[in-house]
Amino acid sequence: MRDSNGMISIKTMEAVRQISEQLNPCPDLRVQPITSDTRAVVVIWIDGLVDDVRLQDAILAASRLISETKRIRPHRLFAVPGVATHAVETVSEATKALLNGCAITCVDGINRAQAWHVAHFPARSIDRPENEPTLNGPQEAFVDNLSLNLSLLRKRFKTSEFKVETREVGTATQTMVAILYHKAIAKEALVHEVRRRLEGVVVDHVVDINQVREFINDPRFSIFPTTEETERPDRVIAGLLEGRVGLLVDGSPMCMMMPVTFSMFLSSPEDYYMNYSLALPLRLLRHLMFWASVLLPALYVALLTYNQDLLPTPLIMSVAAQHSGIPFPTVLEALGMMIAFESLREAGTRLPRAVGQSVSIVGTLVIGDAAVRAGLVSPGMVIIVSATGVASFTLPALGLVQAARLLQFPFVIAASLFGLYGVLMLGLAVVGRLAALRSFGVPYLSPIAPNILGDMKDVVIRAPWWMMRTQPRQFEPKRMSRLGVRPRKSRGTRN
Structure with a gap:
């Protein structure tokens, strides 16, 4: 086998052998000779990576160029109308062009080949967004191409x-x-x-x-x-x-x-396609639901384990009655229900879509009801864990949802060891970590910490478009104005 970085042979059959040895085994490699009375010409491509219609048009165009001239000139042969081309001189360049969906032309007596850009890779059609659906606004999503x-x-x-x-x-x-x-x-x-x-x-x-x-x-x-x-x-x-x-x-x-920044994960595309007055309560709800998804089980465990005196007497008596007969401590009860809920949610994600949602919802209801009837968990714990799951579903960013799901467990453990004091200390540690994070040099909690008053128009609230006249200063853009450059009026134009 010749070196893959070697020059393409001036003989067409030798050039075909060089490329075939480089790709061997390659059953979808195609070689098409073009009839010529002067020199041998071959076209090489990989089946399935090229547009068959454009390839045949290019072959026909090359055939006409060959038949119309007695002597093949490289600059004429390589100028196929309607198809972009580039020259390749080594076997490795020719192989790379083939794998990128090009067709290679080799001419006897010429020590280089020509790559035709006729690629057509398999790709799915443009569809609606699945992970970020909206009722209003554009309905196109990226594809795999x-x-x-x-x-x-x-x-x-x-x-x-x-x-x-x-x-x-x-x-x-x-x-x-x-x-x-x-x-x-x-x-x-x-x-x-x-x-x-x-x-x-x-x-x-x-x-x-x-x-x-x-x-x-x-x-x-x-x-x-x-x-x-x-x-x-x-x-x-x-x-x-x-x-x-x-x-x-x-x-x-x-x-x-x-x-x-952190606040961007709590904004949804829907916020910008509805009236700003409607986006305000929805954003406030998402901010509240994020902390609820992280802290709700921990607060429940802390109040029942260490801080019962903070609850009203009727409520503590009702909760105590629910927990009578439960064989597990509150922390184990909470961790068990949380693990069961996460397992059902993960199972619903892995199953086919037609049955995944049914399994996650029905499974949660059936298992929760069965656990309460068996006396393994209290009804209050089922309510808390279910409410925590629903709160996490309101977050629009999947990465933040996964972070909230992981944070639930250390908060519950801290609440079981130190009560509300442990929840407070761990919460301060999490906020401190968020304040220390940077994303390509930008503070993660900006524009809240450090505070940039002009950028607060699109954090917890979404101000009207006519008020957001400048770009976010936290990203240090070159041009601050969002109004663009207005064209000057001609002298003869009246106001």
Whole structure:
């Protein structure tokens, strides 16, 4: 076998053998000779990676060029109308072009080949967002094809300031990764930092955006997400216009946005497609539900174990009556119910969608009722654990939901050991950790800590669009105004 970095042979059959040996075994490799009275010409491609119609058109066009001239000139043969091409000189370049969906033309007597860009990779059609559904607003979601995802963005982002830089990541998969940013708004230092971290990703394969995220994240060991993943092109456009940077990975239907703050995970796309007065109570509800999903079981355990004097007498008598006959301590009762609820939720996620939701809902009801009837848990504990699960369902960001689910357990353990004092101490530690986190240099709790008064218009509340005249200062954008540049009036125009 010849060296993969060697030059392509000037003889067509030898060139075909070089490429075949490099890809062998490759049963879907196709070789099509083109009839010529002067020189031998072959076209090589991999079946399933090319557009058959465009390929046949290119072959016919090349055949006409060959038949119309007695002497084949390379500059004429390689100019196939309607098809973009580029020259390849080595076997490795030809192999890479074939794997990228190109067709290779080899001509006898010419020591280079020509790659035709006729790629057509299998991809699913554009559909509605599944993880971020909304009743109002755009209803298109990213797919698993990088080219289609970029077209969805360019359809909405009709400006030359929208920049796309591509990199290949993964020595085996050579996955294409695209860096997205608005040149006139995004801070150059942020774009440079994303480039630097992406260049530091050394891995043999990349099949999903999460692999890239774990390499470029700021804290290596943190349960809180420091990047935002979205499947909605409209959210990506909004983020780029704020001075943030996006990252698309070929084969992944998600776009990663950076930097991100904690308050962004409690906002939903629906907030921007309804009246601002309706978005206010919904955001307040999500902020309340996040802390309820983390603290509710722990507060219940603390009040029943150490701090019964804080409860009204009728309530403590009712709760004590429910717990009479329960063979387990309150903390074990809470941990058992929480583990059972998480197991049912995980089972519902792994099962087919048609039966997954039924299993998680019906299973929770049946097991909870059976446990109460058997005297293993109290009805109050079932209510608390169910309310905690419902509270976590109100959070729009999956990463924050998973963080809240994990935090429940240490809070319950702290409440069982030290009561409300333990809950308070662990809560202060969590808030301190959040304050110390940074996402690509941006404080995680901004614009609350540090306080940026101008950015508070889109944190707990969502101010009207006509009040949000400036970009978020926390991302240090180049251009602060959201109003754009107004065209000057001509002298002959009346007011």
